[in-house]
Amino acid sequence: MKPGSGPADQSPAGSAGEAGKKAVDITPLATVPPGDADASGVVSPGPESSPELIEVTDITWESTVEKGKVPVAVMFYSPTCAFCHQMEPYFREFARTLKGSVLFARLNILTSTWTPERYGVRSTPTFKFFCDGKPVQEIVGAVYPAILKRIIDDVLVHGKECAKNSTAIDYEITGYG
Amino acid sequence: MKPGSGPADQSPAGSAGEAGKKAVDITPLATVPPGDADASGVVSPGPESSPELIEVTDITWESTVEKGKVPVAVMFYSPTCAFCHQMEPYFREFARTLKGSVLFARLNILTSTWTPERYGVRSTPTFKFFCDGKPVQEIVGAVYPAILKRIIDDVLVHGKECAKNSTAIDYEITGYG
Numbered sequence: 334m335k336p337g338s339g340p341a342d343q344s345p346a347g348s349a350g351e352a353g354k355k356a357v358d359i360t361p362l363a364t365v366p367p368g369d370a371d372a373s374g375v376v377s378p379g380p381e382s383s384p385e386l387i388e389v390t391d392i393t394w395e396s397t398v399e400k401g402k403v404p405v406a407v408m409f410y411s412p413t414c415a416f417c418h419q420m421e422p423y424f425r426e427f428a429r430t431l432k433g434s435v436l437f438a439r440l441n442i443l444t445s446t447w448t449p450e451r452y453g454v455r456s457t458p459t460f461k462f463f464c465d466g467k468p469v470q471e472i473v474g475a476v477y478p479a480i481l482k483r484i485i486d487d488v489l490v491h492g493k494e495c496a497k498n499s500t501a502i503d504y505e506i507t508g509y510g
Numbered sequence: 511m512k513p514g515s516g517p518a519d520q521s522p523a524g525s526a527g528e529a530g531k532k533a534v535d536i537t538p539l540a541t542v543p544p545g546d547a548d549a550s551g552v553v554s555p556g557p558e559s560s561p562e563l564i565e566v567t568d569i570t571w572e573s574t575v576e577k578g579k580v581p582v583a584v585m586f587y588s589p590t591c592a593f594c595h596q597m598e599p600y601f602r603e604f605a606r607t608l609k610g611s612v613l614f615a616r617l618n619i620l621t622s623t624w625t626p627e628r629y630g631v632r633s634t635p636t637f638k639f640f641c642d643g644k645p646v647q648e649i650v651g652a653v654y655p656a657i658l659k660r661i662i663d664d665v666l667v668h669g670k671e672c673a674k675n676s677t678a679i680d681y682e683i684t685g686y687g
Contacts, residue, residue, distance in 0.1 A: 457679065468650060502593040
């Protein structure tokens with residue numbers, strides 16, 4: 334898989350498809366325009382916030398994600414992470430497609446450090462999915478968009494059960510607070 | 511996809527397949543005997559350690575998981591969590607099937623509290639997958655074993671790329687230590 338030059342010029346999925354076995358026949362990633370690369374040449378993973386992909390921070394995390402009414406898909410990213418640039422257009426595309434049923438958000442781990450630490454995010458991009466405020470699924474890295482999409486679909490179908498069919502850990506007893 | 515015989519005779523996956531897309535009519539998990547309930551009536555999610563499913567702790571975590579040579583699947587569990595009892599037989603069955611290619615481990619979050627906190631584990635069971643010592647995927651709760659199995663398969667095929675195609679976060683700069 335190639336990190337690519339532009340945000341997603343060379344599709345990881347492309348080579349994967351050829352590799353056979355796995356059958357990740359997603360739309361060639363190159364056809365998805367990098368959501369928000371601007372003319373100034375500044376490579377940005379997108380605008381700060383947009384209707385389909387909102388920017389969350391340590392401050393807005395609780396109200397947006399932990400008290401969210403719909404499932405939330407969060408991309409933990411860093412502006413300097415090439416793999417994040419690669420993945421963002423797909424994430425943004427899924428956000429457009431699923432607007433209304435899943436809230437798509439991203440969090441800059443350089444400016445909001447508390448939340449990623451609290452959730453054990455160790456690399457970027459980390460895609461984390463929440464139902465009823467609880468993390469239910471996660472995948473890390475520049476993955477095949479088809480896999481990311483499948484996880485999002487899983488969360489839509491099974492996420493609420495996952496949240497319900499698990500026992501919350503009370504970290505207060507360990508002093509985690 | 512069938513988790514196989516053994517503890518997983520009634521495969522939720524089986525019915526899931528038939529149910530098509532929805533896949534929610536799983537065999538009530540209550541019918542699955544807790545893998546290793548002993549005659550004394552002590553309900554235990556299994557023996558402390560077995561060849562196919564080893565017990566890890568805060569102490570052995572680093573050497574076993576973070577420095578592991580093969581992908582590692584970890585089930586964070588609590589002995590008092592019913593959903594963990596539900597899932598353990600399937601997890602153990604996958605461990606038997608994939609012995610050698612994936613290291614299966616479990617960690618008791620009541621006796622080893624540091625690791626789950628560090629990795630942001632908020633509920634049990636949490637299944638977390640590591641490649642090259644890095645977390646690459648996660649799913650939480652008493653999920654359909656077929657979904658768990660698919661994730662394990664994904665990790666086997668794509669896990670190393672996921673680990674490679676992500677940027678490690680240096681928490682030292684944030685004082686996380």
